[in-house]
Amino acid sequence: MPHTTHDVINQVPPREGHNVFTEDAALAEALAREGAGWAAGDLEALGARAGDPEAIEWGRLANEYDPVLQTHDRFGHRLDRIDFHPAYHHLMDTAVTNGIHAHPWAEAEPGSHVARAVKLIVWSQAEAGHICPISMTYSVVAALRHQPDLAALWEPRLAIREYDPAFAPPEAKRGLTAGMALTEKQGGSDVRANTTVAEPDGAGAYLLTGHKWFVSAPMSDVFLVLANAPGGLSCFLMPRWLPDGTTNAFFVQRLKDKMGDKANASSEAELDGALAWMVGEEGRGVRTIVEMINRTRLDCALGSAAGMRQALGEAVHHTRHRDAFGARLSGQPVMQKVLADLALESEAATAAAVRLAGAYDRGEEFARIGTPVVKFWVCKRQPGMVAEALECLGGNGYVEESVMPRLFRQSPLNGVWEGSGNVISLDMLRAMARSPESVEAFVDEVRLASGADARFDAALDELTATLAAGVEEPDARRVTGRMSLLLQASLLLRHAPAFVSDAFVATRLAAPAPCYGALPDGIDTTAIVERALPA
Ligand SMILES: Cc1cc2nc3c(=O)[nH]c(=O)nc-3n(C[C@H](O)[C@H](O)[C@H](O)COP(=O)(O)OP(=O)(O)OC[C@H]3O[C@@H](n4cnc5c(N)ncnc54)[C@H](O)[C@@H]3O)c2cc1C
Numbered sequence: 001m002p003h004t005t006h007d008v009i010n011q012v013p014p015r016e017g018h019n020v021f022t023e024d025a026a027l028a029e030a031l032a033r034e035g036a037g038w039a040a041g042d043l044e045a046l047g048a049r050a051g052d053p054e055a056i057e058w059g060r061l062a063n064e065y066d067p068v069l070q071t072h073d074r075f076g077h078r079l080d081r082i083d084f085h086p087a088y089h090h091l092m093d094t095a096v097t098n099g100i101h102a103h104p105w106a107e108a109e110p111g112s113h114v115a116r117a118v119k120l121i122v123w124s125q126a127e128a129g130h131i132c133p134i135s136m137t138y139s140v141v142a143a144l145r146h147q148p149d150l151a152a153l154w155e156p157r158l159a160i161r162e163y164d165p166a167f168a169p170p171e172a173k174r175g176l177t178a179g180m181a182l183t184e185k186q187g188g189s190d191v192r193a194n195t196t197v198a199e200p201d202g203a204g205a206y207l208l209t210g211h212k213w214f215v216s217a218p219m220s221d222v223f224l225v226l227a228n229a230p231g232g233l234s235c236f237l238m239p240r241w242l243p244d245g246t247t248n249a250f251f252v253q254r255l256k257d258k259m260g261d262k263a264n265a266s267s268e269a270e271l272d273g274a275l276a277w278m279v280g281e282e283g284r285g286v287r288t289i290v291e292m293i294n295r296t297r298l299d300c301a302l303g304s305a306a307g308m309r310q311a312l313g314e315a316v317h318h319t320r321h322r323d324a325f326g327a328r329l330s331g332q333p334v335m336q337k338v339l340a341d342l343a344l345e346s347e348a349a350t351a352a353a354v355r356l357a358g359a360y361d362r363g364e365e366f367a368r369i370g371t372p373v374v375k376f377w378v379c380k381r382q383p384g385m386v387a388e389a390l391e392c393l394g395g396n397g398y399v400e401e402s403v404m405p406r407l408f409r410q411s412p413l414n415g416v417w418e419g420s421g422n423v424i425s426l427d428m429l430r431a432m433a434r435s436p437e438s439v440e441a442f443v444d445e446v447r448l449a450s451g452a453d454a455r456f457d458a459a460l461d462e463l464t465a466t467l468a469a470g471v472e473e474p475d476a477r478r479v480t481g482r483m484s485l486l487l488q489a490s491l492l493l494r495h496a497p498a499f500v501s502d503a504f505v506a507t508r509l510a511a512p513a514p515c516y517g518a519l520p521d522g523i524d525t526t527a528i529v530e531r532a533l534p535a
Contacts, residue, residue, distance in 0.1 A: 012321040021047025034358030036111030059127035061087035067265035096163035101137040106159040117357030124306040129263030133217035139295035140178040146280035169241040179220035181212040198227035207273040218267040232283030236276035260409025300414035304382040305349040311389035338517035340525035343532035348488035368438035372428040377484030379414040386411040388516040425476035449490035455510040499524040
């Protein structure tokens with residue numbers, strides 16, 4: 001008689017084989033609403049890929065096996081090469097062949113930037129770290145267009161839907177990727193404290209010398225760099241390889257040992273007379289690079305919406321397969337409230353982030369102030385939300401075999417980079433001061449839901465009074481957060497079922513709860529969770 005030590009019962013099957021796009025009604029609706037319904041077929045295919053066990057395994061492997069820097073070869077020559085696990089390249093290849101990188105710039109179709117934004121939400125649920133170089137490759141084009149001759153040279157090769165990881169001159173590669181090097185030790189958010197210098201080489205180019213403290217994706221083919229030219233802080237295009245077929249004087253000192261985002265290589269690097277060309281006007285580097293930063297900020301919000309959605313999916317899946325105290329977890333009243341609350345957060349984040357993508361697609365004024373408002377709040381909500389979702393899995397959510405620790409460690413990053421919370425809320429104030437039309441566009445957008453709910457109307461009156469009175473620096477976070485909540489409520493009141501919008505207004509505007517799951521009675525939690533993830 002075999003001796004059985006234990007039976008495996010009441011354990012949850014892995015969440016795989018699902019379609020990340022089609023099972024997300026709020027996302028599919030946002031896609032259509034923002035003018036990219038034509039991309040639904042592609043997204044359905046990508047959604048199936050993102051939920052496929054093979055892609056899920058790529059995500060695990062790319063985080064398990066960190067990128068490795070090879071500074072020198074065995075003879076002592078500089079190499080500055082980053083070795084990645086093959087899974088990372090599969091992830092990158094899928095992102096690029098699906099056009100999540102710079103491809104939308106080459107598409108004339110209205111809605112192409114929205115389609116790309118929704119693809120980002122879908123595909124980053126396979127793995128979030130590799131989205132960094134994908135996002136930079138997308139965003140760089142917006143700044144590069146300030147220098148049409150350079151844009152003509154580089155843009156077509158950044159937009160091509162072919163991924164080529166070779167460490168080789170651009171002419172020898174099928175497709176290229178881009179990075180950026182702004183941050184220095186003494187000046188991160190405050191780039192005006194940067195000390196990297198750019199000296200004219202006498203032949204129309206510049207030689208950059210300095211140290212960059214954070215350079216993600218250092219294997220990129222080309223970078224936008226901020227450096228001090230004789231006429232002030234300027235933006236430069238710095239290729240990895242020189243026209244003569246040798247490598248540029250860009251030296252990767254070490255890779256950062258980060259708390260998360262493991263698949264993505266982030267480095268410290270030195271520029272020792274690196275050849276570069278100016279992008280935009282001399283002395284207007286911040287103004288030029290901000291075009292890129294705005295797009296990466298959009299991607300932060302999209303990425304956070306994706307991270308929250310994935311965490312929600314894991315939580316609902318787990319609780320639908322696990323019993324406790326004789327009943328299915330997902331059906332127990334307190335768990336129902338937690339899941340519904342997480343679903344509200346996720347849907348609101350998705351609606352706001354995709355709305356912002358639509359503003360960029362259509363070149364709307366709303367994008368100026370909408371970017372800090374949405375980036376600030378959606379990214380800030382991610383860590384707490386992911387922690388609560390992790391808790392729904394109990395101890396199984398806290399072990400490394402689960403995807404939850406990875407989602408949790410990734411979760412604060414979008415809040416940090418591309419402008420941390422304070423910096424972003426101060427940018428909202430800057431938008432208020434310099435672009436009153438964007439404030440007007442924002443209020444007009446939010447007001448579209450007027451009359452739908454008295455609690456919303458009251459909150460909107462209060463906000464418009466606050467904005468009219470002027471906002472001082474100490475109040476930047478409070479007002480930016482409030483603006484975001486009003487925008488989310490407006491979007492849900494107009495476009496989500498009443499059981500979603502009513503619950504959102506009740507718990508985010510009327511009587512904010514101290515923690516997730518503390519919903520008042522009378523909210524249709526079953527309908528909210530079923531909409532979020534059909535059983
Ligand atoms: C994983 C990772 C990858 C990165 N990759 C890149 C990259 O590829 N290229 C690149 O250029 N950079 C990169 N960065 C850098 C990133 O953009 C910066 O870390 C970020 O912008 C914050 O700058 P900092 O770290 O210097 O912090 P600081 O600027 O020192 O800010 C510290 C804190 O002070 C707050 N603060 C700043 N100014 C004010 C103010 N006036 N009032 C009140 N509060 C303020 C900030 O909000 C923040 O909370 C990366 C960072 C990380 C973590």
